[in-house]
Amino acid sequence: MDFKLSEEEKKRRKEFFDGCKELSKERPEDFIQGLEADFEKANQPYVTRCRKEFAKRGWLRLGWPAEYGGVGSHMDRVFFGEARGYYGLPGVDIFGIEMLAPTLVAMGSKEVKDRFLPPIGRGEVLWCELYSEPNAGSDLAAVTATAIRKDDEYVINGQKTWTTNAHNADWGLGLFRTDPQGRKRRNISFLLMDMKTPGITIKPLEYLNRMHMYNEVFFDDVHVPADQIVGKENDGWTVSQVLVNFERSNVLAVSAVRRMLEVLVEYCNETKVGGKPLAQDPIIRNKLAEVATEIEASRTLAYYIADQQNRNQVAALFESSAMKVFIGDLYERLGAIGTDILGSYGQVKASRWARQGGLWESLYQTAFVLTISMGTNEIQKNIIAWYGLGMPRPLSPVSIEKALAAAQAAK
Amino acid sequence: MNTTFTEEQTMLRKSTADFLVGKYPEAKVREIEESDTGHDPEIWRGMAELGWMGLVIPEEYGGMGMTFQDLSIVLEEMGRNIAPGPFFCTVLEGAYPILDAGSNEQKKEFLPKIANGESIFTMALLEADGISDASGIAVKAAPKDDSFIINGTKLFVEQAINADYMIVITRTSKAASPGDGITLFIVDAKSPGIHCEVIPTIGMEKLCEVSFKDVAVPKKNMLGELDKGWPVVSKVMERAAIAKASESLGAMDGIVPMTTAYLNDRVQYDEPLGRFQALQHIMADMFISLTTSKYLVYEAVWMESEGLPCATEVAMAKSYVNQNYKELSRLMIRLYGGNGTHREFKPGLYFRRAKAASIAFGDTSFQREKVARAIGLVS
Numbered sequence: 171m172d173f174k175l176s177e178e179e180k181k182r183r184k185e186f187f188d189g190c191k192e193l194s195k196e197r198p199e200d201f202i203q204g205l206e207a208d209f210e211k212a213n214q215p216y217v218t219r220c221r222k223e224f225a226k227r228g229w230l231r232l233g234w235p236a237e238y239g240g241v242g243s244h245m246d247r248v249f250f251g252e253a254r255g256y257y258g259l260p261g262v263d264i265f266g267i268e269m270l271a272p273t274l275v276a277m278g279s280k281e282v283k284d285r286f287l288p289p290i291g292r293g294e295v296l297w298c299e300l301y302s303e304p305n306a307g308s309d310l311a312a313v314t315a316t317a318i319r320k321d322d323e324y325v326i327n328g329q330k331t332w333t334t335n336a337h338n339a340d341w342g343l344g345l346f347r348t349d350p351q352g353r354k355r356r357n358i359s360f361l362l363m364d365m366k367t368p369g370i371t372i373k374p375l376e377y378l379n380r381m382h383m384y385n386e387v388f389f390d391d392v393h394v395p396a397d398q399i400v401g402k403e404n405d406g407w408t409v410s411q412v413l414v415n416f417e418r419s420n421v422l423a424v425s426a427v428r429r430m431l432e433v434l435v436e437y438c439n440e441t442k443v444g445g446k447p448l449a450q451d452p453i454i455r456n457k458l459a460e461v462a463t464e465i466e467a468s469r470t471l472a473y474y475i476a477d478q479q480n481r482n483q484v485a486a487l488f489e490s491s492a493m494k495v496f497i498g499d500l501y502e503r504l505g506a507i508g509t510d511i512l513g514s515y516g517q518v519k520a521s522r523w524a525r526q527g528g529l530w531e532s533l534y535q536t537a538f539v540l541t542i543s544m545g546t547n548e549i550q551k552n553i554i555a556w557y558g559l560g561m562p563r564p565l566s567p568v569s570i571e572k573a574l575a576a577a578q579a580a581k
Numbered sequence: 582m583n584t585t586f587t588e589e590q591t592m593l594r595k596s597t598a599d600f601l602v603g604k605y606p607e608a609k610v611r612e613i614e615e616s617d618t619g620h621d622p623e624i625w626r627g628m629a630e631l632g633w634m635g636l637v638i639p640e641e642y643g644g645m646g647m648t649f650q651d652l653s654i655v656l657e658e659m660g661r662n663i664a665p666g667p668f669f670c671t672v673l674e675g676a677y678p679i680l681d682a683g684s685n686e687q688k689k690e691f692l693p694k695i696a697n698g699e700s701i702f703t704m705a706l707l708e709a710d711g712i713s714d715a716s717g718i719a720v721k722a723a724p725k726d727d728s729f730i731i732n733g734t735k736l737f738v739e740q741a742i743n744a745d746y747m748i749v750i751t752r753t754s755k756a757a758s759p760g761d762g763i764t765l766f767i768v769d770a771k772s773p774g775i776h777c778e779v780i781p782t783i784g785m786e787k788l789c790e791v792s793f794k795d796v797a798v799p800k801k802n803m804l805g806e807l808d809k810g811w812p813v814v815s816k817v818m819e820r821a822a823i824a825k826a827s828e829s830l831g832a833m834d835g836i837v838p839m840t841t842a843y844l845n846d847r848v849q850y851d852e853p854l855g856r857f858q859a860l861q862h863i864m865a866d867m868f869i870s871l872t873t874s875k876y877l878v879y880e881a882v883w884m885e886s887e888g889l890p891c892a893t894e895v896a897m898a899k900s901y902v903n904q905n906y907k908e909l910s911r912l913m914i915r916l917y918g919g920n921g922t923h924r925e926f927k928p929g930l931y932f933r934r935a936k937a938a939s940i941a942f943g944d945t946s947f948q949r950e951k952v953a954r955a956i957g958l959v960s
Contacts, residue, residue: 459952470876551865
């Protein structure tokens with residue numbers, strides 16, 4: 171067991187860090203940092219600049235099959251994530267690059283791959299994910315938006331919500347019920363659509379701090395060509411589950427939080443309260459040492475997950491769930507710690523009064539993006555308990571009712 | 582990078598586990614714990630036959646010449662089985678300082694005796710302030726003819742009552758910085774003037790008060806250089822800290838499946854407790870705590886094993902595991918309910934040991950202060 175990077179890996183890692191550092195120098199003064207960086211309208215020129223640069227270097231095609239211009243290894247994805255997280259760079263469309271591309275590679279027909287993969291790799295098309303609905307959150311299989319086959323088209327009606335980046339996206343991928351009478355996990359299909367298709371209406375969904383990341387998307391008789399399906403009709407759930415088996419080391423989040431801690435340490439060294447630097451406060455020292463330790467714990471776990479995936483092509487599923495819960499909680503807690511340390515300034519938004527550019531006020535509100543989206547931390551804990559530890563699934567209230575009724579009837 | 586153990590290491594883990602499960606069943610662990618000595622010579626002989634005490638001692642001194650990483654696997658399994666006895670102190674506080682700082686003669690004299698199980702070693706470091714810091718060292722060693730004369734009292738000396746030799750950390754001169762003027766001696770534990778008494782502690786590991794009254798130790802038993810012993814102690818402490826973290830990790834790795842099995846087995850309200858989501862999420866938290874500890878420890882172990890500088894990584898791993906082992910054993914008691922608080926049930930064994938392990942070789946505050954300095958907080 172070792173955590174040693176080869177000379178070649180060190181060289182590659184440095185290339186990613188150097189490249190990202192260079193690019194970070196072009197970042198405009200008024201760029202909105204934080205989890206919303208990729209999505210804010212005003213940020214888009216720099217987001218595009220980064221994406222084009224990444225595409226030019228091949229960094230949007232890391233680990234892809236060679237026939238689609240794939241370069242580098244799985245570890246390169248890890249290094250790129252680390253570098254990008256550290257320098258807080260936008261420009262990687264997680265829905266296109268991290269979700270759709272690996273799904274297409276695994277499940278897409280040749281036609282679909284040939285059509286959709288190359289533009290993603292060139293950074294030309296932005297994607298959004300049409301999954302959640304008002305009544306299908308954690309219980310994603312409860313989606314009700316319908317896609318009814320009519321000749322060589324699907325006609326879509328219904329509503330999606332919490333759709334990240336729909337307002338910038340060119341295309342959407344989503345789960346729709348292709349047979350409204352069908353059972354929950356069956357009769358769902360995985361469809362791709364141009365977001366400019368007539369009948370699609372996008373409305374911003376305001377987040378706590380007014381950041382524009384999420385949207386509601388309404389479908390009113392939206393016609394989608396039938397060849398824009400991935401996998402078989404009514405088998406979309408299976409397609410969506412491919413990603414469950416895809417590595418989620420969260421290394422980018424680890425790296426980003428490491429940078430935030432560095433910034434906070436600088437603040438504590440430079441800021442005097444009562445004539446003494448905050449850094450000399452024993453409680454602050456203890457807290458920040460604890461956070462630094464947790465960051466290192468998550469970094470080593472991220473490397474483990476990535477190495478297992480790289481070496482054995484087996485996803486460390488429960489470790490990935492553990493990682494997701496841990497890093498999300500860490501974000502929430504660091505948001506609280508940072509705003510506490512800033513005292514009165516902990517409430518100030520990015521403005522001329524703000525300290526550290528309002529970073530901590532922003533993190534305090536946006537950290538929920540990590541703990542809630544992509545399977546809430548509570549759902550991850552179910553996965554760990556039921557599938558990782560082998561604990562029996564709880565009885566649903568419905569089955570308890572049925573059992574009670576059966577017992578009553580037997581009497 | 583390769584985050585998988587080698588086949589040989591996996592076999593070492595299995596053979597260690599087999600021996601421990603066979604020789605250290607829970608009843609035996611309790612028997613040793615409750616005994617006056619806290620040491621079972623028969624098990625000790627068995628461990629010597631397997632070569633454990635000489636695992637990291639080079640072959641030329643009668644050992645097996647394996648790595649610290651290999652040793653950490655044995656320690657994990659010992660932690661899982663809560664195996665009491667003088668193994669940890671003999672290897673980490675005896676063999677290693679001699680390997681680090683001993684002369685050729687000292688290595689030839691003592692290492693083979695450690696490897697074959699003939700000699701039990703321990704280290705006498707802490708004093709009244711209980712802090713693992715050079716400023717606390719007041720036990721004096723003064724030169725006289727061909728000897729040094731030691732006077733003073735050491736505390737929390739593990740297994741001193743069973744030890745054949747103690748490595749005693751003494752102050753040999755007053756210097757500007759507390760780290761200067763410290764000298765190590767290998768002292769025959771049966772020397773006249775030494776008195777040992779067991780301190781009653783939560784982990785019952787036979788931590789002793791050892792008093793030295795005009796104890797003469799020959800100059801040739803000085804370990805390392807006169808007045809320059811603190812760096813040797815620091816290295817021993819660092820290595821022992823990560824070794825203790827490995828032992829604790831093994832215990833945590835035992836707690837999670839053991840508690841899961843208990844919950845899945847015990848029926849209340851006509852259902853296994855394991856079906857209740859309130860308990861499932863506590864178990865998931867325990868799994869997360871274990872999983873995030875694992876690779877932090879493994880990274881530090883690997884660095885230590887390779888001789889890479891790793892003071893910060895060790896401090897992180899030790900502080901993190903300190904907290905997590907305590908928390909996991911606390912939750913284990915809670916999930917076992919009333920049975921968890923019964924002296925005869927397993928959780929209490931872990932719970933008591935976890936507290937002791939978290940104190941040994943640098944508690945959480947001590948380790949976090951090291952981390953605070955390493956991340957650049959000005960002091």
